[in-house]
Amino acid sequence: MERIAATELALDPRLLDEEVVRRVRAGETALYEVLMRRHNRAVYRAVRAILRDEAEVEDVMQQAYLRAYSRLDQFRGEARFSTWMISIALNEARGRLRRRATEATLDDGTEGDATAPGFSETLPSDPEQQASALELASITERAVDRLPSDLRTVFMLRTIEGLDTADAAEALGVSEDVVKTRLHRARAHLRAALADAVEQSAPVAFPFPARRCNRVVAAVLAAIEATRH
Structure with missing residues:
Protein backbone atom coordinates (compact mmCIF):
# COMPACT_ATOMS: atom_id res chain seq x y z
CA MET A 1 0.00 0.00 0.00
CA PHE A 119 4.07 22.25 18.15
CA SER A 120 2.26 23.65 16.58
CA GLU A 121 -0.10 22.30 13.97
CA THR A 122 -2.04 25.45 13.20
CA LEU A 123 -0.28 28.80 13.29
CA PRO A 124 -1.43 32.27 12.24
CA SER A 125 -0.17 33.44 8.85
CA ASP A 126 1.26 36.67 10.24
CA PRO A 127 4.94 36.18 11.25
CA GLU A 128 4.61 38.22 14.45
CA GLN A 129 1.49 36.30 15.46
CA GLN A 130 3.31 33.05 14.68
CA ALA A 131 6.17 34.05 16.96
CA SER A 132 3.73 34.95 19.73
CA ALA A 133 1.82 31.69 19.33
CA LEU A 134 5.01 29.65 19.44
CA GLU A 135 6.24 31.51 22.51
CA LEU A 136 2.92 30.93 24.26
CA ALA A 137 3.09 27.24 23.32
CA SER A 138 6.62 27.06 24.71
CA ILE A 139 5.54 28.67 27.99
CA THR A 140 2.62 26.25 28.22
CA GLU A 141 4.82 23.23 27.54
CA ARG A 142 7.30 24.28 30.23
CA ALA A 143 4.49 24.78 32.74
CA VAL A 144 2.93 21.40 31.89
CA ASP A 145 6.32 19.69 32.18
CA ARG A 146 6.62 20.97 35.76
CA LEU A 147 3.37 19.34 36.84
CA PRO A 148 3.51 16.18 38.96
CA SER A 149 3.40 13.12 36.72
CA ASP A 150 -0.17 12.05 37.53
CA LEU A 151 -1.54 15.55 36.96
CA ARG A 152 0.54 16.09 33.84
CA THR A 153 -0.72 12.90 32.21
CA VAL A 154 -4.37 13.70 32.87
CA PHE A 155 -3.96 17.26 31.59
CA MET A 156 -2.20 16.04 28.45
CA LEU A 157 -4.91 13.51 27.64
CA ARG A 158 -7.95 15.60 28.61
CA THR A 159 -7.04 19.17 27.66
CA ILE A 160 -4.28 18.92 25.08
CA GLU A 161 -5.36 15.75 23.27
CA GLY A 162 -9.05 16.29 23.98
CA LEU A 163 -10.07 12.87 25.27
CA ASP A 164 -13.30 12.84 27.22
CA THR A 165 -13.31 11.91 30.89
CA ALA A 166 -14.45 8.33 30.29
CA ASP A 167 -11.77 7.59 27.68
CA ALA A 168 -9.03 9.18 29.78
CA ALA A 169 -10.11 7.12 32.79
CA GLU A 170 -10.13 3.95 30.68
CA ALA A 171 -6.66 4.64 29.30
CA LEU A 172 -5.22 5.40 32.73
CA GLY A 173 -7.01 2.64 34.56
CA VAL A 174 -8.57 4.98 37.12
CA SER A 175 -12.08 6.20 37.89
CA GLU A 176 -13.67 9.19 36.20
CA ASP A 177 -13.75 10.98 39.56
CA VAL A 178 -9.97 10.58 39.83
CA VAL A 179 -9.55 12.07 36.36
CA LYS A 180 -11.76 15.03 37.27
CA THR A 181 -9.90 15.66 40.52
CA ARG A 182 -6.48 15.48 38.89
CA LEU A 183 -7.56 17.75 36.05
CA HIS A 184 -8.85 20.32 38.53
CA ARG A 185 -5.57 20.22 40.45
CA ALA A 186 -3.52 20.41 37.24
CA ARG A 187 -5.39 23.52 36.14
CA ALA A 188 -4.83 25.15 39.52
CA HIS A 189 -1.09 24.45 39.28
CA LEU A 190 -0.97 25.83 35.74
CA ARG A 191 -2.86 29.00 36.62
CA ALA A 192 -0.29 29.73 39.30
CA ALA A 193 2.64 28.84 37.04
CA LEU A 194 1.37 30.93 34.12
CA ALA A 195 0.65 33.85 36.45
CA ASP A 196 4.28 33.71 37.59
CA ALA A 197 5.44 33.56 33.98
CA VAL A 198 3.38 36.64 33.12
CA GLU A 199 4.81 38.53 36.09
CA GLN A 200 8.36 37.64 35.09
CA SER A 201 7.88 38.63 31.45
CA ALA A 202 5.92 41.81 32.17
CA PRO A 203 8.96 44.15 32.16
CA VAL A 204 9.72 43.26 28.53
CA ALA A 205 6.12 43.24 27.32
CA PHE A 206 4.88 45.72 24.72
CA PRO A 207 8.32 46.58 23.30
CA PHE A 208 8.79 49.55 21.01
CA PRO A 209 11.50 48.46 18.57
CA ALA A 210 13.87 50.85 16.82
CA ARG A 211 12.14 50.52 13.45
CA ARG A 212 8.89 51.81 14.92
CA CYS A 213 10.69 54.54 16.83
CA ASN A 214 12.38 55.63 13.61
CA ARG A 215 9.06 55.61 11.74
CA VAL A 216 7.31 57.81 14.32
CA VAL A 217 10.23 60.22 14.55
CA ALA A 218 10.48 60.49 10.77
CA ALA A 219 6.77 61.14 10.40
CA VAL A 220 6.73 63.84 13.08
CA LEU A 221 9.82 65.56 11.71
CA ALA A 222 8.32 65.45 8.23
CA ALA A 223 5.10 67.03 9.49
CA ILE A 224 7.03 69.76 11.31
CA GLU A 225 9.09 70.44 8.23
CA ALA A 226 5.91 70.72 6.18
CA THR A 227 4.53 73.44 8.47
CA ARG A 228 7.62 75.54 7.93
CA HIS A 229 6.92 76.00 4.26
Missing part, protein backbone atom coordinates in the same frame (compact mmCIF):
# COMPACT_ATOMS: atom_id res chain seq x y z
CA GLU A 2 1.42 3.37 -1.02
CA ARG A 3 2.00 5.98 1.67
CA ILE A 4 -0.38 8.45 0.04
CA ALA A 5 -3.10 5.79 0.06
CA ALA A 6 -2.51 5.16 3.77
CA THR A 7 -2.78 8.88 4.48
CA GLU A 8 -6.06 9.12 2.61
CA LEU A 9 -7.48 6.06 4.35
CA ALA A 10 -6.45 7.44 7.73
CA LEU A 11 -8.59 10.51 7.04
CA ASP A 12 -11.58 8.51 5.80
CA PRO A 13 -14.20 8.44 8.61
CA ARG A 14 -16.07 5.64 6.87
CA LEU A 15 -13.23 3.22 7.60
CA LEU A 16 -13.57 2.49 11.30
CA ASP A 17 -10.63 1.47 13.46
CA GLU A 18 -12.34 -1.81 14.30
CA GLU A 19 -12.56 -2.66 10.61
CA VAL A 20 -8.90 -1.82 10.08
CA VAL A 21 -7.95 -4.04 13.00
CA ARG A 22 -10.03 -6.89 11.59
CA ARG A 23 -8.38 -6.59 8.21
CA VAL A 24 -4.88 -6.41 9.69
CA ARG A 25 -5.61 -9.56 11.66
CA ALA A 26 -6.81 -11.17 8.45
CA GLY A 27 -3.46 -10.55 6.78
CA GLU A 28 -3.60 -7.00 5.40
CA THR A 29 -0.66 -5.98 7.58
CA ALA A 30 0.09 -2.88 5.49
CA LEU A 31 -3.14 -1.36 6.82
CA TYR A 32 -1.53 -1.06 10.24
CA GLU A 33 -0.02 2.15 8.91
CA VAL A 34 -3.53 3.63 8.83
CA LEU A 35 -3.90 3.08 12.57
CA MET A 36 -0.50 4.61 13.28
CA ARG A 37 -1.21 7.69 11.19
CA ARG A 38 -4.58 8.16 12.85
CA HIS A 39 -3.28 7.93 16.38
CA ASN A 40 0.31 9.19 16.21
CA ARG A 41 -0.50 12.53 17.82
CA ALA A 42 -2.41 10.99 20.73
CA VAL A 43 0.28 8.37 21.30
CA TYR A 44 3.00 11.02 21.14
CA ARG A 45 1.25 13.19 23.72
CA ALA A 46 0.65 10.25 26.05
CA VAL A 47 4.30 9.17 25.92
CA ARG A 48 5.55 12.74 26.13
CA ALA A 49 3.47 13.32 29.27
CA ILE A 50 5.32 10.52 31.03
CA LEU A 51 8.87 10.90 29.75
CA ARG A 52 9.31 14.64 29.10
CA ASP A 53 12.31 13.65 26.97
CA GLU A 54 11.97 14.17 23.21
CA ALA A 55 15.06 12.04 22.60
CA GLU A 56 13.22 8.95 23.86
CA VAL A 57 9.66 9.62 22.77
CA GLU A 58 9.82 8.26 19.22
CA ASP A 59 11.63 5.11 20.32
CA VAL A 60 8.98 4.41 22.95
CA MET A 61 6.20 5.16 20.44
CA GLN A 62 7.67 2.58 18.10
CA GLN A 63 7.88 0.01 20.88
CA ALA A 64 4.27 0.72 21.83
CA TYR A 65 3.06 0.22 18.28
CA LEU A 66 5.01 -3.02 17.97
CA ARG A 67 3.58 -4.29 21.24
CA ALA A 68 0.06 -3.32 20.16
CA TYR A 69 0.56 -5.10 16.84
CA SER A 70 1.63 -8.27 18.62
CA ARG A 71 -1.48 -8.04 20.80
CA LEU A 72 -4.10 -7.17 18.19
CA ASP A 73 -5.87 -10.46 18.90
CA GLN A 74 -6.49 -9.15 22.42
CA PHE A 75 -8.34 -6.06 21.19
CA ARG A 76 -12.01 -6.91 21.72
CA GLY A 77 -13.54 -3.58 20.78
CA GLU A 78 -14.91 -3.07 24.29
CA ALA A 79 -13.12 0.30 24.35
CA ARG A 80 -12.07 2.52 21.47
CA PHE A 81 -8.90 1.48 19.69
CA SER A 82 -7.43 4.90 20.50
CA THR A 83 -8.02 4.31 24.22
CA TRP A 84 -6.54 0.82 24.04
CA MET A 85 -3.52 2.13 22.13
CA ILE A 86 -2.92 5.00 24.56
CA SER A 87 -3.04 2.58 27.48
CA ILE A 88 -0.30 0.49 25.88
CA ALA A 89 1.76 3.60 25.12
CA LEU A 90 1.47 4.80 28.72
CA ASN A 91 2.63 1.41 30.01
CA GLU A 92 5.62 1.45 27.65
CA ALA A 93 6.56 4.95 28.77
CA ARG A 94 6.25 4.05 32.44
CA GLY A 95 8.42 0.99 31.84
CA ARG A 96 11.08 3.17 30.22
CA LEU A 97 10.87 5.58 33.15
CA ARG A 98 11.38 2.75 35.66
CA ARG A 99 14.37 1.41 33.73
CA ARG A 100 15.86 4.89 33.52
CA ALA A 101 15.51 5.33 37.29
CA THR A 102 17.05 1.91 37.94
CA GLU A 103 19.99 2.60 35.64
CA ALA A 104 20.59 5.96 37.32
CA THR A 105 20.58 4.29 40.72
CA LEU A 106 23.05 1.63 39.59
CA ASP A 107 25.30 4.20 37.95
CA ASP A 108 25.83 6.52 40.90
CA GLY A 109 24.39 4.73 43.90
CA THR A 110 21.71 7.39 44.41
CA GLU A 111 18.03 7.49 43.76
CA GLY A 112 17.42 8.26 40.10
CA ASP A 113 15.58 11.45 39.27
CA ALA A 114 13.65 9.84 36.42
CA THR A 115 13.00 13.21 34.84
CA ALA A 116 14.44 14.97 31.86
CA PRO A 117 14.46 18.50 30.54
CA GLY A 118 11.95 19.64 28.70
Whole structure:
Protein backbone atom coordinates (compact mmCIF):
# COMPACT_ATOMS: atom_id res chain seq x y z
CA MET A 1 0.00 0.00 0.00
CA GLU A 2 1.42 3.37 -1.02
CA ARG A 3 2.00 5.98 1.67
CA ILE A 4 -0.38 8.45 0.04
CA ALA A 5 -3.10 5.79 0.06
CA ALA A 6 -2.51 5.16 3.77
CA THR A 7 -2.78 8.88 4.48
CA GLU A 8 -6.06 9.12 2.61
CA LEU A 9 -7.48 6.06 4.35
CA ALA A 10 -6.45 7.44 7.73
CA LEU A 11 -8.59 10.51 7.04
CA ASP A 12 -11.58 8.51 5.80
CA PRO A 13 -14.20 8.44 8.61
CA ARG A 14 -16.07 5.64 6.87
CA LEU A 15 -13.23 3.22 7.60
CA LEU A 16 -13.57 2.49 11.30
CA ASP A 17 -10.63 1.47 13.46
CA GLU A 18 -12.34 -1.81 14.30
CA GLU A 19 -12.56 -2.66 10.61
CA VAL A 20 -8.90 -1.82 10.08
CA VAL A 21 -7.95 -4.04 13.00
CA ARG A 22 -10.03 -6.89 11.59
CA ARG A 23 -8.38 -6.59 8.21
CA VAL A 24 -4.88 -6.41 9.69
CA ARG A 25 -5.61 -9.56 11.66
CA ALA A 26 -6.81 -11.17 8.45
CA GLY A 27 -3.46 -10.55 6.78
CA GLU A 28 -3.60 -7.00 5.40
CA THR A 29 -0.66 -5.98 7.58
CA ALA A 30 0.09 -2.88 5.49
CA LEU A 31 -3.14 -1.36 6.82
CA TYR A 32 -1.53 -1.06 10.24
CA GLU A 33 -0.02 2.15 8.91
CA VAL A 34 -3.53 3.63 8.83
CA LEU A 35 -3.90 3.08 12.57
CA MET A 36 -0.50 4.61 13.28
CA ARG A 37 -1.21 7.69 11.19
CA ARG A 38 -4.58 8.16 12.85
CA HIS A 39 -3.28 7.93 16.38
CA ASN A 40 0.31 9.19 16.21
CA ARG A 41 -0.50 12.53 17.82
CA ALA A 42 -2.41 10.99 20.73
CA VAL A 43 0.28 8.37 21.30
CA TYR A 44 3.00 11.02 21.14
CA ARG A 45 1.25 13.19 23.72
CA ALA A 46 0.65 10.25 26.05
CA VAL A 47 4.30 9.17 25.92
CA ARG A 48 5.55 12.74 26.13
CA ALA A 49 3.47 13.32 29.27
CA ILE A 50 5.32 10.52 31.03
CA LEU A 51 8.87 10.90 29.75
CA ARG A 52 9.31 14.64 29.10
CA ASP A 53 12.31 13.65 26.97
CA GLU A 54 11.97 14.17 23.21
CA ALA A 55 15.06 12.04 22.60
CA GLU A 56 13.22 8.95 23.86
CA VAL A 57 9.66 9.62 22.77
CA GLU A 58 9.82 8.26 19.22
CA ASP A 59 11.63 5.11 20.32
CA VAL A 60 8.98 4.41 22.95
CA MET A 61 6.20 5.16 20.44
CA GLN A 62 7.67 2.58 18.10
CA GLN A 63 7.88 0.01 20.88
CA ALA A 64 4.27 0.72 21.83
CA TYR A 65 3.06 0.22 18.28
CA LEU A 66 5.01 -3.02 17.97
CA ARG A 67 3.58 -4.29 21.24
CA ALA A 68 0.06 -3.32 20.16
CA TYR A 69 0.56 -5.10 16.84
CA SER A 70 1.63 -8.27 18.62
CA ARG A 71 -1.48 -8.04 20.80
CA LEU A 72 -4.10 -7.17 18.19
CA ASP A 73 -5.87 -10.46 18.90
CA GLN A 74 -6.49 -9.15 22.42
CA PHE A 75 -8.34 -6.06 21.19
CA ARG A 76 -12.01 -6.91 21.72
CA GLY A 77 -13.54 -3.58 20.78
CA GLU A 78 -14.91 -3.07 24.29
CA ALA A 79 -13.12 0.30 24.35
CA ARG A 80 -12.07 2.52 21.47
CA PHE A 81 -8.90 1.48 19.69
CA SER A 82 -7.43 4.90 20.50
CA THR A 83 -8.02 4.31 24.22
CA TRP A 84 -6.54 0.82 24.04
CA MET A 85 -3.52 2.13 22.13
CA ILE A 86 -2.92 5.00 24.56
CA SER A 87 -3.04 2.58 27.48
CA ILE A 88 -0.30 0.49 25.88
CA ALA A 89 1.76 3.60 25.12
CA LEU A 90 1.47 4.80 28.72
CA ASN A 91 2.63 1.41 30.01
CA GLU A 92 5.62 1.45 27.65
CA ALA A 93 6.56 4.95 28.77
CA ARG A 94 6.25 4.05 32.44
CA GLY A 95 8.42 0.99 31.84
CA ARG A 96 11.08 3.17 30.22
CA LEU A 97 10.87 5.58 33.15
CA ARG A 98 11.38 2.75 35.66
CA ARG A 99 14.37 1.41 33.73
CA ARG A 100 15.86 4.89 33.52
CA ALA A 101 15.51 5.33 37.29
CA THR A 102 17.05 1.91 37.94
CA GLU A 103 19.99 2.60 35.64
CA ALA A 104 20.59 5.96 37.32
CA THR A 105 20.58 4.29 40.72
CA LEU A 106 23.05 1.63 39.59
CA ASP A 107 25.30 4.20 37.95
CA ASP A 108 25.83 6.52 40.90
CA GLY A 109 24.39 4.73 43.90
CA THR A 110 21.71 7.39 44.41
CA GLU A 111 18.03 7.49 43.76
CA GLY A 112 17.42 8.26 40.10
CA ASP A 113 15.58 11.45 39.27
CA ALA A 114 13.65 9.84 36.42
CA THR A 115 13.00 13.21 34.84
CA ALA A 116 14.44 14.97 31.86
CA PRO A 117 14.46 18.50 30.54
CA GLY A 118 11.95 19.64 28.70
CA PHE A 119 4.07 22.25 18.15
CA SER A 120 2.26 23.65 16.58
CA GLU A 121 -0.10 22.30 13.97
CA THR A 122 -2.04 25.45 13.20
CA LEU A 123 -0.28 28.80 13.29
CA PRO A 124 -1.43 32.27 12.24
CA SER A 125 -0.17 33.44 8.85
CA ASP A 126 1.26 36.67 10.24
CA PRO A 127 4.94 36.18 11.25
CA GLU A 128 4.61 38.22 14.45
CA GLN A 129 1.49 36.30 15.46
CA GLN A 130 3.31 33.05 14.68
CA ALA A 131 6.17 34.05 16.96
CA SER A 132 3.73 34.95 19.73
CA ALA A 133 1.82 31.69 19.33
CA LEU A 134 5.01 29.65 19.44
CA GLU A 135 6.24 31.51 22.51
CA LEU A 136 2.92 30.93 24.26
CA ALA A 137 3.09 27.24 23.32
CA SER A 138 6.62 27.06 24.71
CA ILE A 139 5.54 28.67 27.99
CA THR A 140 2.62 26.25 28.22
CA GLU A 141 4.82 23.23 27.54
CA ARG A 142 7.30 24.28 30.23
CA ALA A 143 4.49 24.78 32.74
CA VAL A 144 2.93 21.40 31.89
CA ASP A 145 6.32 19.69 32.18
CA ARG A 146 6.62 20.97 35.76
CA LEU A 147 3.37 19.34 36.84
CA PRO A 148 3.51 16.18 38.96
CA SER A 149 3.40 13.12 36.72
CA ASP A 150 -0.17 12.05 37.53
CA LEU A 151 -1.54 15.55 36.96
CA ARG A 152 0.54 16.09 33.84
CA THR A 153 -0.72 12.90 32.21
CA VAL A 154 -4.37 13.70 32.87
CA PHE A 155 -3.96 17.26 31.59
CA MET A 156 -2.20 16.04 28.45
CA LEU A 157 -4.91 13.51 27.64
CA ARG A 158 -7.95 15.60 28.61
CA THR A 159 -7.04 19.17 27.66
CA ILE A 160 -4.28 18.92 25.08
CA GLU A 161 -5.36 15.75 23.27
CA GLY A 162 -9.05 16.29 23.98
CA LEU A 163 -10.07 12.87 25.27
CA ASP A 164 -13.30 12.84 27.22
CA THR A 165 -13.31 11.91 30.89
CA ALA A 166 -14.45 8.33 30.29
CA ASP A 167 -11.77 7.59 27.68
CA ALA A 168 -9.03 9.18 29.78
CA ALA A 169 -10.11 7.12 32.79
CA GLU A 170 -10.13 3.95 30.68
CA ALA A 171 -6.66 4.64 29.30
CA LEU A 172 -5.22 5.40 32.73
CA GLY A 173 -7.01 2.64 34.56
CA VAL A 174 -8.57 4.98 37.12
CA SER A 175 -12.08 6.20 37.89
CA GLU A 176 -13.67 9.19 36.20
CA ASP A 177 -13.75 10.98 39.56
CA VAL A 178 -9.97 10.58 39.83
CA VAL A 179 -9.55 12.07 36.36
CA LYS A 180 -11.76 15.03 37.27
CA THR A 181 -9.90 15.66 40.52
CA ARG A 182 -6.48 15.48 38.89
CA LEU A 183 -7.56 17.75 36.05
CA HIS A 184 -8.85 20.32 38.53
CA ARG A 185 -5.57 20.22 40.45
CA ALA A 186 -3.52 20.41 37.24
CA ARG A 187 -5.39 23.52 36.14
CA ALA A 188 -4.83 25.15 39.52
CA HIS A 189 -1.09 24.45 39.28
CA LEU A 190 -0.97 25.83 35.74
CA ARG A 191 -2.86 29.00 36.62
CA ALA A 192 -0.29 29.73 39.30
CA ALA A 193 2.64 28.84 37.04
CA LEU A 194 1.37 30.93 34.12
CA ALA A 195 0.65 33.85 36.45
CA ASP A 196 4.28 33.71 37.59
CA ALA A 197 5.44 33.56 33.98
CA VAL A 198 3.38 36.64 33.12
CA GLU A 199 4.81 38.53 36.09
CA GLN A 200 8.36 37.64 35.09
CA SER A 201 7.88 38.63 31.45
CA ALA A 202 5.92 41.81 32.17
CA PRO A 203 8.96 44.15 32.16
CA VAL A 204 9.72 43.26 28.53
CA ALA A 205 6.12 43.24 27.32
CA PHE A 206 4.88 45.72 24.72
CA PRO A 207 8.32 46.58 23.30
CA PHE A 208 8.79 49.55 21.01
CA PRO A 209 11.50 48.46 18.57
CA ALA A 210 13.87 50.85 16.82
CA ARG A 211 12.14 50.52 13.45
CA ARG A 212 8.89 51.81 14.92
CA CYS A 213 10.69 54.54 16.83
CA ASN A 214 12.38 55.63 13.61
CA ARG A 215 9.06 55.61 11.74
CA VAL A 216 7.31 57.81 14.32
CA VAL A 217 10.23 60.22 14.55
CA ALA A 218 10.48 60.49 10.77
CA ALA A 219 6.77 61.14 10.40
CA VAL A 220 6.73 63.84 13.08
CA LEU A 221 9.82 65.56 11.71
CA ALA A 222 8.32 65.45 8.23
CA ALA A 223 5.10 67.03 9.49
CA ILE A 224 7.03 69.76 11.31
CA GLU A 225 9.09 70.44 8.23
CA ALA A 226 5.91 70.72 6.18
CA THR A 227 4.53 73.44 8.47
CA ARG A 228 7.62 75.54 7.93
CA HIS A 229 6.92 76.00 4.26
